[in-house]
Structures are given as C-alpha cells and as structure tokens.
Amino acid sequence: MGSFLNKTMVFILTSMLLLACIILIPDFLVKKFSKFNIDKGYKIVLFGHSHSECAFNDSLISGFKNLSHSAEPYFYTYQKVKKVISQNNQVETILIEFSNNQIDEKMDEWTWGYKYMSNMFPQYASFMDAADLELLFNKNPKDFINCVSILARQNIFRVVTLNYSFSGSIGGYLKVNNPKPLELNNKGLPIVRDTASGRTVLSITNLNYLRKIVDYCRQKNKKVFLVRSPQHIGYEYMKNEKVFMAIKKTYFQDVDFLDFNNFPLKDDEFADLGHLNFKGASKFSDYVNRMISSGILEPGKKQVLINTTLPKKMYFKPVVNNSN
C-alpha cells in the first residue's frame, strides 16, 4: 500500500511538473516573441466589439486601423491595447467603442463565461498580469482551468510553427453582406426581442477595464476617444440610454466621446439592430474618413467642425463632449 501511494504520488507530481513546463515554457516564449505590429501608416487605431467591427470599414478611412473583435469585452481589449501600443510607436490616437450593451452585465459572461473565455483567454493570457488571472480564476475557477489547457495547446502550436504573429487574429473590419432583410413587425417597426423588466444591471468589471484602457493610453501619451457606432433606433439595449449617459458623464467625463449613434442610415443598411452591413459600413466609413480629414480628432477643432462643415440639412449631429 505504501509503495503504491508513493509511486502514485511521484507519478502525479512528475505529471504536474511536466504540465507546468508545457504551460510555462511556451507561455514565456510567446510573451517574449509575440508580434502585434501593424502597418506604419496607421496612426489611428480602433478597438471594440462587433458593433465597431462591422461599422468601420478601414479600407475607406486613411491612416486608420480597425482592430475590433466580435464579443470582446474590455478585459481582453485591455491586454490587446497594451501590446499594440507598446509595439507600434506610430499610433497617435486610440478610439474605443463605447456603446449601450457594453455597460450591461452580459459583459461579465463575455469575460469569464466558458464559451467566450475559451475563445479569448488563450489569445491574451500570456500578456495578462497576476491580478487579471486572479480575477478570472475567482469568477470561474472550473472553466479557468479548462481554458489553461487550451492556452497551452495554442502556445505550443505557435512555438512549434514559429508563428508569433498575432496580427491576423486580433480583429479587423468584418464585412456583413446582410443575407436577409432586417426583421420588422407588421407595423414596420423593428422586432425587439428583449423582454427584460428594463432594469439595467451593470458590468462593473467591464467599466473598470475601460478605465484601465483609458489610463494606460494616457500614460503612453496617446489621444483617446470613446466612440459609439450607429445603432438602429429599435436596438434592444437603447433601453439603458439614460444609465449609459449617466455613466459616461460620471466616470468618463474626462474622455472625448464621438457619438455616431444617430447617424442617418436606412433599414437596408443594417445587418441587424446593432450592426451595419457592408452598404451601411461603406456609407458610414466614408463619412468618418471625411470627418477625420477635416480634423475631428484634433483638439479644439471639433466644435468648429460641427458648426461649420456639417451639411445644415443633415439631422444627425455627432455629439462631442469636449473636456479639453
């Protein structure tokens, strides 16, 4: 019995040691050699989730790179921002998508729910600090351990194939051709699926990490803007608009907010209530390109632009909270 227990313990300990090696060695190599380089011509970089991923066609906006990624909460964006900024000195301006669903508690599920974590964690875990790892472990220890195995597998694959470049997998413009028309009810109104009581429960973690992103960018002397992509008037999360604006005002008063929520788009320019299709994205991106060329991102010029360069008949007005 003693011999059995001893040998079993030795086997288990050796296995754990080997597991530690296959986790930590590739992790170290990925941390050291990872590449997040983007073309030197890109001075403006956008981060966010699927709203901005579908809205900003960066091939139509000069000097602009869209690094948004579907279902990406700020927790993972923060890791990405750190790497992109540290490896791309040419970047001067950081835009961060800030829209209604990003304050919702659903973002917690996006951060540590298995479905989302198993997708995002292996990509960015090597760049997380101890506090970030601890947060995920505390929130969902069981799935965290499972995700570590996926991380190890992906890192080993990177090391074996000597592929340390993350550039192809950290986001980009997503073209949506809109295979079906926007769902409308018989009165021509959008079908809103949300039947919740209207109570808004916040994702404190997501908001904390947005703050961390802003602070990190400031620390690195980058200009930071929060951006809201166009959303359909019937978008379910518009219900939390008051809370959303209150949060913006209370916690992000110091950050410029480019609000394109009401940008005029027709129903056939939406892929769904929260996302633009290719047609909508083209129209919107073309507008953004003109705005940037006109200097909307330059301090002091924003209000002048709104007053003078926008067509008078245009009912959309980008809301700019100038804190400078």
Add this chain to the structure above:
Amino acid sequence: MLFNSVSFAIFLPVVFILYWLIFNRNLQLQNFLLLCASYFFYACWDWRFLFLLVFSTLLDYFTGLKMTESENQKSRSFWLWLSILINLGFLGVFKYYNFFAGSFTQMFSNFGLNVNPWTLKVILPVGISFYTFHGLSYVIDIYKRRIKAERNFIDYSLFVSFFPLLVAGPIERATHLLPQIKKVRVFNYHNAANGLRQILWGLFKKIVIADQCAEFANTIFANSASYSGSTLVLGAIFFTFQIYCDFSGYSDIALGVARLFGIELLRNFAFPYFSRDVAEFWRRWHISLSTWFRDYLYVPLGGSKGGTWLKVRNTFIIFLVSGFWHGANWTFIIWGFLNALFIMPSIIFKTNRNNLEIVAKGKSLPTLSEFLHILLTFCMVVFAWIFFRANNVTHAFNYLGRIFSRSLFSIPSFDVNRPQLLETIALIVFFIVIEWNGRENQYAIETLTKLKSRNYRLAFYYALVLIAFLFAGKEQQFIYFQF
C-alpha cells in the same frame, strides 16, 4: 459528479484513503463506506432521485427475501412479478411515458382525432435503466434458484449502487458481484496499478478522442441539410468514434476505479470495431447489456433451440428491445432493427459463431480478407449509428438521403478550425494503432508489450497525461448517462 471532473478527482482519493487506511480492518465498515460514497456520488446529480434508488433497492431486497423464504411456487411467482412490474413501472413512467403519450397522440391525429394526454415534466433519473436491470437480474436469479437472497441490506444495497457502475454500467450480475462484496478484500499493488492504468486510458478515450470528435459530429449533424454527402459520411464516422470512446472510456474508468477497491467488474467492451461480422461486433460491444438480454430475454424466449425461424424471431425481439432500452425514440428502435437485419445472414447461415477469437491473434496485421471484413462491418455499424445519433427519424432519412447523392464524391468541407480537424484525425489514427496493438488485452494499454523498457512505458503514460490535459475542454457529459 462526472468521472472527468475536478470534483471526482478529489472524491476518489478521499474514498480510497478512507477505505484502505481507516476502514480496512472491518469488511462491513468498508462496504458501509462504499455505500455512503455511492449515495453521495449519486446525490451530486439530484438528491431527490436518491429516494427512487433507495426504494428500488428496498423493493428488490424484500421481494428477494420473500422468494427465498417461500416454498410455494405461486407465492414466488407473485413476488417476482411484483418486483418486475414495479421496476418496469418506474422505468416506464420516467423514461417512456411521454414517448407513448406522444406516439398515441400522433396516431390518433392521423385518424382525425384530437387527444391530449398528460405529459410529465420530469427529468430522467440518471442511471435508472442500469440500476433497474441490476435489480431485475437479482430477483430473476433468485426465482430461478441460481442464488439465494442476500440478507445483509448494506451488502445488497452496495451491489445495486456501487458508484463506479451506478450511472452507466457495466450492468452487473449478483452472481458475479455479490460474492466479491462479501469477501474480505486485501490490497493488491498490481491490481491497483492496473486500475489506475485503465482509468488513464479511459480518460484519454473520453477527453481526447470522444470530446474532440463530438465537436465535429455535433456541428455536422446539427447542420446536415447544408453539407455534402462526403461531409455527412465524415460526421457519421466522427460520431462512430465519439460514441465508442465515450462509452468504453466510461466503462474503462468504472472498471479501473472498482479495481482500486479490490473489485472486478464485468468487461463491457472488447475492441468492437475490429470485428469481422456484426455478430462478432455484438459480442464485443456493450457486453454486459448484450449478455443480460441473452440470459434474461433471449434464452427464456427459447433462444436458439427451436430452429432457425424461432432464432430469427428472438433475435429481432432482443434487438428491438435493446434499441428501445436506449431511449424513448423511434430512432433507437430503427437502430435496433437495422442491427437485427445486419446480423440475420449469419443467423440464417449459422455463421454467427465463426469469429470467436480476436482478429489476427498473435500477428501484427490482419490478412486482406480479414481487413475487408472489418471494413465492411465498420461501414454497416456507421450506417446504423446515423439513426442512433439523429434527432428524429426524418432527420436520419434526410441525412442518409444527402449521403447517397452525387455530393458523396465531393471533397468534404465544413466550417471548422482546420488545424483542430487535422489534430483530431491524427489522434484517431494514434488511438487505432494503440487499440490494435493492445487488442489481445482486457483494454488497450494493459500490457504495453512493444515497450520493453519500464522507462518507455512511463514516458508513454506521461505522454497520455499531457495529451489529455492539452485537449481537456469543458467537461462533457457521457452519452450513456441519458439512458
């Protein structure tokens, strides 16, 4: 509590240590500990169904005692049928009631009659099909005077509820397990090490092969209407490996865990995909269920003693019942029927006992003829699994319809992570090689005869641990838990 969960990884060593180090001086205490552990294990799913398990145990315990005490044949028959009816009644209510209600509603609606029978909103108690069959075999064996009723309630309860086999078998027999429960068990190093090895292999099969294949099989079966015939064939093959590695992986873990406590359970799988005909396949697949049906249904029906046509009738009956045992869905019944059809030629031409030994025994490779027979049997098995996996009969026929179309000859393609697909295929090939090399053992890695040095064998075990860790995703439930 799943075998492939962190909680089980804590539960097992705790019970093991208590069993061998604290309770080792007294057999009754050891059995009591195992019984408590088994009830705890079961209660982790849903403690409310523990009452059903205890009731079923009490029922068979008392009817068994009554049968033994009674000399009157009529009275013995009464107690036997009471037990059978109540046991099957529970099974019928929990597992089949909604199926029958739905089928009758459908049938009446075909004649233009609208009936709305009650449907039950209850979940299926985990393992009910398994422990019901444990109990039934016990009372039938007493009735047939093969065994005497067990008077020690703890020992009997442990026979029904022993945690490794409680939720998905193997379906044990009182003649095999009860004597082991009543015998003093002495720790045996080699048995325990063998148990750990079998657990490792079971985990590898479940985590690495079954769960990886499940991802592809689920994707393809869920979107079968949009895939080519060749892709659907690939989906069926993935499911074929998934179900084997899932269920035999579970059985390996169950057998290995039982070995750690000094108990030998019935073997459930014997490399079925290396079978040369369907009759051999059924001697190697879910052996404890096949032999249960043979002993308690096929033989009482007359077995193979009454000529070919009686044999044919009985074979159809046991395969249809076996299909129905798996679940309340017509797909399982058709799956059973197909297997009966496939086995028919060998029954009619009396070739069903041609291949009793494992293929190519003592050789490295099979002959061409053996290989072609294995391939043909495998194709038939894959065909039948489509019905087993499909959501309903229409889905199965649509799936088959798309397979037998021109697109069968196109290159398989589906939305998938390509490196992951290649990894999975490589792992399946690795798995087949290991299974082939170990096919003369009880399980593939029981003796690694090709690896002479102890260090190589250790390296192999470490490699299995590492691979299992790397492929561990979210804990997936075992398929047979639903039965």
